[in-house]
Amino acid sequence: MLLQSLKNLADSVLNIQHETDEEGTIREINDKIPIRGNNTWMLICSAVLASIGLDTGSGAVIIGAMLVSPLMSPILGVGLSVGINDREMLIDSIKNLALAAAAGLLVSFLYFSVTPLGEPTNELLARTTPTLLDVGVAFFGGVAGIVSISRSDKSTAIPGVAIATALMPPLCTAGYGLAVGRYDFFLGGFYLFFINAVFISLATYMIVKYLHFHMKEYVDQAKQKRVAQAMVLVLVIVVLPSVYFLYNIYSDIQTKKQVEQLVISDFTKRNNEIIKWEMQTGDSLKYVKIYSVGKQVDEKLVQHYDQVLAQNKLGNYRVKLVQLDVSPEEVQKIAYDITNNMTRDFLKTLELQKLQEHHSDSLRRRQALELSGSATRDLKILFPEIQKVQVGDMVATTNPTKPDTITQVMIDWREKQQPLQEAKQVKNTKEVAPAPKPTLQAEQVQEYESRIKQFLSVKLQRDSVQVISTF
Secondary structure, eight states: HHHHHHHHHHHHOOGGGGOOOHHHHHHHHHHHOOOOTTHHHHHHHHHHHHHHHHHHOOOHHHHHHHOOOOOOOHHHHHHHHHHHOOHHHHHHHHHHHHHHHHHHHEEEHHHHOOSOOOOOOOHHHTTSSSSSSHHHHHHHHHHHHHHHHHHHOSSSSSHHHHHHHHHHHHHHHHHHHHTTTHHHHHHHHHHHHHHHHHHHHHHHHHHHHHOOOOOOOTOOHHHHHHHHHHHHHHHHHHHHHHHHHHHHHHHHHHHHHHHHIIIIIIHTTTTEEEEEEEEESSSOEEEEEEEEEEOOHHHHHHHHHHHHHTTTTTTTTTEEEESSSHHHHHOOOOOHHHHHHHHHHHHHHHHHHHHHHHHHHHHHHHHHHHHHHHHHHHHHHHHEEEEEEEEEEEOOSSTTTEEEEEEEEEEEEOOOOOOOHHHHHHHTTOOOOOOOOOOOHHHHHHHHHHHHHHHHHHHHHHHHHEEEEEE
């Protein structure tokens, strides 16, 4: 009962047959197989983008090339056609895939033949030694791709599959190898492309069989068996080199760890400081090259390390010591001097920046004062009723993260006109009365303040201007 419950749970979680759109899947893949029209342009653009990305070492450009590449559909078409025994679709898929691969090689070959750069970047080097891990990426990427396309509600997994399987960059790496005469790059890049194509097709074939797509009526059982045997043979031929590459990488990593334990860790205990070490391959022997500073090392120690390596099944390795005539104390002193000089230069830079900022602030304040004085004179000319003007800036801190500067204008207006009785009394005393001062009403003051605010906003180039009137 427990096993049945687990089986039911697995079926409910993993079963994808009930959401399959068989006709839509076949139609969508079949329609996108031909490399013509817009697919041709997309292929050329993808090859150019991938070549530029590989040439400059730009991962972002390479990802863009993966997204626009139309290579996925012919590869899916190969797996689908084998799965449903559609001979016409298989021939069409292989023909268009070969055409697309040749076009990608040609475009990348032309690009790398004329580029002024052309040096092997890390992005190029990463696609020259495919391993068994790349087989896994291609297979599971292919599974995700065909499952995504076969759904009745199409998902957005195809862009991710295009990025993961990376069909165009290895093809352009092969084009680079042809252009510069590096056949290790050509073989490695084209092999990675071939791995991706074969295992995406295999994944498509397996999912199509799992979903029980209907077979063509003209199926020949003997021919179907031969096709299955041929596919197994092709898979074995494709996988074996990748296993060999993966083994070599794993072996190199283990050897490096062994050398570090046997030689490097012991050497550092002898009051010698290692600047760097590396493993090099010669004509017949391999070398552990150590660059160090410190006391002079006896040649017997190097021979001892050679014996230790031979005793640990690393007899084809030899230790090569490159000793610099500098003591560890001198190295520390050099490092200390470099650090001090860098610190001193940094402090000088900071001091110069502060002086420049202070000078800029002083210049801005002087300009602001001159501008304020000019604005004050203009205001008195435009508004004779003004007796005194004061202009200043105020910082509003309602929002501490974004303080706001407000230009505040204090205006003293002339006093209102004397009452009529006071004027007559002055006249009876036969004294000379002063000229009557203009009288300002509240409405006039408001109008003047609005006009002054507009004038100062333009004159002082300020967004926030506040006018305060006093009598």
